[in-house]
Amino acid sequence: MKKIKWGIMGPGKIAHKFAQSLQLLTSAELVAIGSRNLDRAKVFAEKYDVKRVYGSYDEFIMDPEVDLVYIATTNQSHFECAMQCLKAGKGVLLEKPFTIGAEQAKILVDTARGNEVFLMEAMWMRFLPVMAKIRELLAENTIGEVRMVKADYGFQGAYDPERRQLNLKLGGGALMDVGIYPLSFAAMVLGVKPEKVISAAFIGETGVDEQCSFTLSYKGGELAELSSAVRTYIPDFAYILGTDGYIKIPEFSHANSFELNINGKSEIFELLHGSNGFTYQAQEAMKCFSERKMESDIMPLDETVDIMKIMDHIHSQWGLEYPVK
Numbered sequence: 001m002k003k004i005k006w007g008i009m010g011p012g013k014i015a016h017k018f019a020q021s022l023q024l025l026t027s028a029e030l031v032a033i034g035s036r037n038l039d040r041a042k043v044f045a046e047k048y049d050v051k052r053v054y055g056s057y058d059e060f061i062m063d064p065e066v067d068l069v070y071i072a073t074t075n076q077s078h079f080e081c082a083m084q085c086l087k088a089g090k091g092v093l094l095e096k097p098f099t100i101g102a103e104q105a106k107i108l109v110d111t112a113r114g115n116e117v118f119l120m121e122a123m124w125m126r127f128l129p130v131m132a133k134i135r136e137l138l139a140e141n142t143i144g145e146v147r148m149v150k151a152d153y154g155f156q157g158a159y160d161p162e163r164r165q166l167n168l169k170l171g172g173g174a175l176m177d178v179g180i181y182p183l184s185f186a187a188m189v190l191g192v193k194p195e196k197v198i199s200a201a202f203i204g205e206t207g208v209d210e211q212c213s214f215t216l217s218y219k220g221g222e223l224a225e226l227s228s229a230v231r232t233y234i235p236d237f238a239y240i241l242g243t244d245g246y247i248k249i250p251e252f253s254h255a256n257s258f259e260l261n262i263n264g265k266s267e268i269f270e271l272l273h274g275s276n277g278f279t280y281q282a283q284e285a286m287k288c289f290s291e292r293k294m295e296s297d298i299m300p301l302d303e304t305v306d307i308m309k310i311m312d313h314i315h316s317q318w319g320l321e322y323p324v325k
């Protein structure tokens, strides 16, 4: 079988995890690295035995060998990098948050569809075996009618105003960096059309939200109560609460197991994803690409845009505006 050839744009911290995931997949081959800095590209490429290295994104996107590009640059450049790839006919797996705002997201989606090129948000949590099993249980109404979702995720990062999570120019902030996990999780369970969103945030000295909480209420009375932080540790935990029971997911953003509790009777599901959970999103992207599907059913593009719209709405409630449009 012909291997699918990947390129990585933005060889930073998280790109290593993705490169390692490709090493675990026999159908994948990492063939090119693109950086704004040739030395950085070379150092990264050496580690993964990649021959083709580029010191500019313009050169990288012209590489004829590359089928799919994983974009792992900082948030403010997602739009521009993805646009370059899509225009060059490269399929794109784009790190979260997809863009700075829904307007950019919609333009990317329209471009991908117009050019018939694959595009997907790298919301890796969605593709984990645990999440697939949970979707299956929900579709069978195992916990009855879902009434509420609770999900929180925060970490205690050091105070450095230049750190990307605290940097307004780089598209930082708790909601953008980690709040997107509880939000995407709630969207997966309850949908992307809440009737009302109520939120509160602490905006720190750098102008971004250091912590926030937000509640989404839906037409049928369903609620999602969510929170995130980039300077305060919040245990990564989620619940789906239904009329007949609940699903409890420790470390939901990278879960290996969950508890299903129906009327007090508990069952533990262990669905280990091993050391690198990134393989599942890469596999989904390659499956779509080889089947000539332009988007994934697990993380559909319209849903990505709608999630960005909710984030825009929340940001506007705090008066938080990003310089990149």
Ligand SMILES: NC(=O)c1ccc[n+]([C@@H]2O[C@H](COP(=O)([O-])OP(=O)(O)OC[C@H]3O[C@@H](n4cnc5c(N)ncnc54)[C@H](OP(=O)(O)O)[C@@H]3O)[C@@H](O)[C@H]2O)c1
Residues within 6 Å of the ligand: 009, 010, 011, 012, 013, 014, 015, 034, 035, 036, 037, 040, 041, 072, 073, 074, 075, 077, 095, 096, 097, 122, 124, 164, 170, 177
């Ligand atoms: N899925 C996950 O679990 C997960 C985890 C962490 C991060 N992420 C996402 O992945 C992306 C990268 O995060 P990271 O922690 O890997 O970031 P990072 O190491 O700080 O930076 C990644 C790359 O961004 C590029 N970049 C472009 N413009 C830049 C600018 N103005 N300043 C600094 N770097 C710039 C650089 O690539 P060049 O070499 O080309 O200059 C850099 O190597 C973010 O969007 C983040 O939200 C996802």
